[in-house]
Amino acid sequence: MPKYKPFIYIWVILLGPTVVGCLSIEQMAPSVGPQFESVAIKRDTSMALLESGRQVYLVDCSRCHSVEPIRRYTMTKWQDIIPRMAQKSKLSDSKSAALRAYIVAVNDLSQRESELN
Numbered sequence: 001m002p003k004y005k006p007f008i009y010i011w012v013i014l015l016g017p018t019v020v021g022c023l024s025i026e027q028m029a030p031s032v033g034p035q036f037e038s039v040a041i042k043r044d045t046s047m048a049l050l051e052s053g054r055q056v057y058l059v060d061c062s063r064c065h066s067v068e069p070i071r072r073y074t075m076t077k078w079q080d081i082i083p084r085m086a087q088k089s090k091l092s093d094s095k096s097a098a099l100r101a102y103i104v105a106v107n108d109l110s111q112r113e114s115e116l117n
């Protein structure tokens with residue numbers, strides 16, 4: 001059995017970063033799953049719009065720097081960050097609206113989670 005140990009280490013070294021990479025994208029910008037449905041209804045928006053906002057965040061917003069977990073900033077902070085960064089990214093009005101809707105939704109969700117805890 002100890003004979004195989006080095007192989008296990010090699011797999012951990014090769015696959016570890018892939019697994020960690022996936023986990024951290026989920027933490028930066030959670031994917032738009034069923035948990036977003038009630039938030040979308042409450043905010044009168046669609047799941048498709050939220051998903052496109054997530055894509056804007058992951059693609060357009062990572063051109064100059066890596067993206068940070070959305071939950072790191074309060075909504076008040078985001079109200080200041082979004083217009084500033086939308087301008088830097090030269091986002092269209094529709095992309096910027098989708099991004100805002102997604103960030104608001106993530107914020108609603110984390111608020112709801114903290115109320116439950």
Ligand code: HEC
Nearest residue numbers: 057060061062063064065068081082085086088089091099
């Ligand atoms: C053209 C390059 C560029 C793009 C594209 C860009 N950023 Fe930035 N971002 C910066 C720079 C430079 C800073 C450092 C602070 C500053 O200059 O305002 C920064 C800082 C930040 C910060 C740190 C907080 C703060 O208040 O400064 C956040 C959060 C952020 N960006 C989010 C985003 C988001 C969301 C998008 C997509 C809409 C985005 N960025 C797109 C250049 C960019």
